[in-house]
Amino acid sequence: MAHEIYFDDIQVGMEMPSLVKGPMQKLQHVIYAGASGDFNPLHTDDDFAKAVGMTTGAITHGMLVMGFVGQAVTGWIPKKRLRRFGVRFAGMTRQGNTITITGKVTDKRSVGGENVITCEVMAADETGDVKVSGSFDAALPKKG
Amino acid sequence: MADHSKVGREYAPVTWEVERGKIRELAKAIGDPNPIFQDREAAIKEGYKDTPAPPTYLTVPMMWSSSMPFVITDLAINFMMVLHGEEEYEYYQEIYPGDVITSAPKVTAIEEKTSKSGRKMDMVTIEGLYTNQRGEKVAKARSLLVERK
Numbered sequence: 001m002a003h004e005i006y007f008d009d010i011q012v013g014m015e016m017p018s019l020v021k022g023p024m025q026k027l028q029h030v031i032y033a034g035a036s037g038d039f040n041p042l043h044t045d046d047d048f049a050k051a052v053g054m055t056t057g058a059i060t061h062g063m064l065v066m067g068f069v070g071q072a073v074t075g076w077i078p079k080k081r082l083r084r085f086g087v088r089f090a091g092m093t094r095q096g097n098t099i100t101i102t103g104k105v106t107d108k109r110s111v112g113g114e115n116v117i118t119c120e121v122m123a124a125d126e127t128g129d130v131k132v133s134g135s136f137d138a139a140l141p142k143k144g
Numbered sequence: 145m146a147d148h149s150k151v152g153r154e155y156a157p158v159t160w161e162v163e164r165g166k167i168r169e170l171a172k173a174i175g176d177p178n179p180i181f182q183d184r185e186a187a188i189k190e191g192y193k194d195t196p197a198p199p200t201y202l203t204v205p206m207m208w209s210s211s212m213p214f215v216i217t218d219l220a221i222n223f224m225m226v227l228h229g230e231e232e233y234e235y236y237q238e239i240y241p242g243d244v245i246t247s248a249p250k251v252t253a254i255e256e257k258t259s260k261s262g263r264k265m266d267m268v269t270i271e272g273l274y275t276n277q278r279g280e281k282v283a284k285a286r287s288l289l290v291e292r293k
Contacts, residue, residue: 036203066200067174071176071198074180078190080192
């Protein structure tokens, strides 16, 4: 799905194609809990979540939102080119939130025989509240 | 609060067999339609040996093996007060169905910080290097847990 992208074709400032996910539903939290093995009731049980101060009920697994960012990244850059991917969980994602993932290339360089790009990534809700921010490195082929 | 004396502690290695169905299940749970994670032929066509593990796959062995909950308990961290602060992966090669991957999580740092609102927090860093059945390095994972006090 992600077609080959060449180092030569990437410029600093270039934007990653954005991806929209959601609106978030508790059913997806339940499915993700089963897939990932993270059964913390904070993500699947509204009563539990409210009891620990989440007024809107169960919140989305941070790792699911990181998964959305991973989907955006590997929908653009082939998975096999990815060298590093790191995020900070900046805010809680709630049921009903629509999450938009964006990214921008911040650096390109040749190191140790590899041609590496760094791209900042971000996931934010419909009000612009940032849920996840981070970056990835990918080693891309050169033309010719 | 997190037991600061446990910095440097390495836990028993987790060994995990990577299954095609679990890779597909994780991609479907995320809602990622990329066929390389779900269809072996599509993955091969794009230069993979099989359906590769998605970028966040390494959360699966950590959670399903109960390794991360065990570490949190051993560090005397209050489950009710813990938040996932950061997660980072370095990828050295693809992880494929049939691979058997092993990692021993290690506590590399515990630091106390004060939030903007004046609340004290323990920042706990846990790292794990993953190797495969051939002893080759496949990835490194770093998790930052935040315990509100």
